[in-house]
Amino acid sequence: MGCIASKQSQNASRDNPHSQLNCSNDLPRQKLLTLETKPEERKSKQPKSLDKNKIVELFQAEHQQIYRNKKFQHDYFITEEKVLLNGFQGKIFVVENKVTGLKRIAKITRNTLNNEQITKYVDDLQSLKKLDHPNIIKLFDFYYDDKHIYLVEEYYDGGDLYQRLSTEMHSQEKIHVAFVFQQVLSAIYYLHSQDVIHKNIQTSGVVVAQKSNLLIKLTGIDDLFNIFQESDSDISYRAPETFNDKYKWNKAADIWSAGIILFELMYGKHPFKDQNKQLTIQNIKRNNIKENIDLNTINDDAFKLISDMINPDFKMRPSAKECLKFKFFKTIRRSSMKITSALLRVKEFQRKNELKLILLSLMIEYLMPKEERDKIAQTFYKIDLNNDGKISKTELYQQYLQRSGKEDQAREEVDKIFSQLDINGNQFLEFNEFLIASCNKTDLLNEENLKNFFNKLDRDRSKQISANELKVFFYNTNLSQSDWQQVIQLGQNKEETNHKMSYQEFVSLLTEN
CATH class of the missing domain: 1.10.510.10 (Transferase(Phosphotransferase) domain 1)
Known part of the structure; x- marks a missing residue:
């Protein structure tokens, strides 16, 4: 019986070396100020009071040291401090994206890594960003400088x-x-x-x-300890x-x-x-x-x-x-599941081209509200009968057969869905593929979101997205520079092919149909 020989008979070292990463004492212990401004009162999700001077005032002395990374400052502001979890050796905060207003969890720890270690850690974090499962906390962004490492993750509030x-x-x-x-x-x-x-x-x-x-x-897959x-x-x-x-x-x-x-x-x-x-x-x-x-x-x-x-x-x-x-x-008795609004959107999804899928995937990552993501995750869990983190044709077929009672019709629907959604061609629907098809496109593709997201991609503020600007969001892909240029061309008007996409072309591509 392994560790327990019987229910009646129960009984049948060394210390870890002190970690170079044990740095919680170097971080500020004083609770951070909570910003009074409510999200709904902000204009463009970033009030005028939150200019650089105000941030310096809020996070002076000890706080300023933790908030010193310029890229992190540019994207997020801290709203409150959270209780430490999972033995994490640093500080944990609730933050909000300055553009979208979406809540995230930021884990900040001292950077005590040498150049070789930080290179390996960044490579590992880039790989972990690709993890795609509804029961794993999503890593959205990370930053580092000579003092601190910043991990920005999916927000949760249900407790331990x-x-x-x-x-x-x-x-x-x-x-x-x-x-x-x-x-x-x-x-x-x-x-x-x-x-x-x-x-x-x-x-x-x-x-x-x-x-x-x-x-x-x-949680914890991206911690330095791992x-x-x-x-x-x-x-x-x-x-x-x-x-x-x-x-x-x-x-x-x-x-x-x-x-x-x-x-x-x-x-x-x-x-x-x-x-x-x-x-x-x-x-x-x-x-x-x-x-x-x-x-x-x-x-x-x-x-x-x-x-x-x-x-x-x-x-x-x-x-x-x-x-x-x-x-x-x-x-466990999984509920007898009717086809939800999410599944109906999956059924109606039309796969247009690779660029549209790439952009939708990025928009979901940065703009989808947590509540909608979690709701779709629950639908995904109900369909994923063998719990392998992906949906097979057989699993989806069972849901449509339960709904229609007609085998041929169910098979036809499933084959059509897979032909449109199975982006990587592995005969499974990954969680991200399911999100792309089942999210509420009307809410996701509203005018404010489209403008904010275009500005995020337009890093040089040229009012056009180049292949290089899109490429930086995808680490370690097998696509060459010419491949990326061809991808960008998919969103261009045929009259002009300059390997760049204007805002009008961007909107037209995403909102078509």
Whole structure:
């Protein structure tokens, strides 16, 4: 049974070096001023009072040091400070984009990396920006200078998962645990399919997207700890093999960490955490589950899954994909789903050309309200029956068949949708592809959004978008310069091909049909 030989028999190091990234003491501790101006009172989302002089006044002394990056200042202003999460070693703030007014989370930490390390970190962050899953916190922007590193992420306000379930769930009602933990595993399954290992999964890093739902988000994948592996953060979720010398991280370590989260959700206690770090490491390595935990209080299905996930032998642990097939998740009953307005928009979506898809993808990333994104994410989750973070033809076919009851009609609809939406041709709908088709285009493509977004792309303020200006938003693509010029030409009027797109051409392309 892995880590637990039986429910009756429970019992069967070293410190991390002090991290060069442990820098929270260098950051200001005083709570930041909260800006009084409400978003709806702002003109063009940026009031005149928030000029550069006002910003300097608000963030003088200690605050000015954290807000010193000019590019970050140009794009965001800080509205409030948030409580630290997930062992993050720095400061966390709520920020608003100066153009769109959308809320984001900004994580700011001291930059103690050398040139080689910062190059690697930037490369990793560029790759992480491409991650596309409804249960993973989205990284939107990042900045760095010689003093600080700034990560700007998707906003959430539903709180810590463990606290949320503790206050809302009756002691014997465990169906919510299966529902939320399935989403955690779905996120891990997706990460592992992209050859990304999280390395720091813990309960405080699993958050709820909104107060009104149980859409789960996994955080922390972009923290410095995940790249350089030296930290004073909570080690109680680490697998036993990770304390060995010269250990090389693998996916099985993430499975162990997730298993500890499930243990906490089911039993209400951590199995190994003790009074100090050394005792905790000893308990993990020796598989000493606390004696005051009665292992008989949960059902056999949950016990089997936990036991397999926290097996001391990492080679015996199931993969995330295998975990999702356990009987424990059979208690979940996905609602009988009618075709929502989002799905109707998917059905009606017309794929015009690659440039339109590129621009829509960027607009969604920078302008889509959190509430709409989360609502579409919930629809996506209901269709994604095997929780692999993408929708297959079979999964979408089941939804349309349930609606129409006609097999031929359902197949025809699904084939048409995939021919229009499967941008990368991999026979699956990724989350971003689903967002492009199902978002509310009327709201997204309003005049203010179009102007703001065009100005964001028009970096040299020439009132035209060049191939080079568009190219900077896409890191490490296989497209050559001539390819990008051809992409730009897709949005140009045939009478004039100067490899640039005017505002009129931009609007015409996006609002056609």
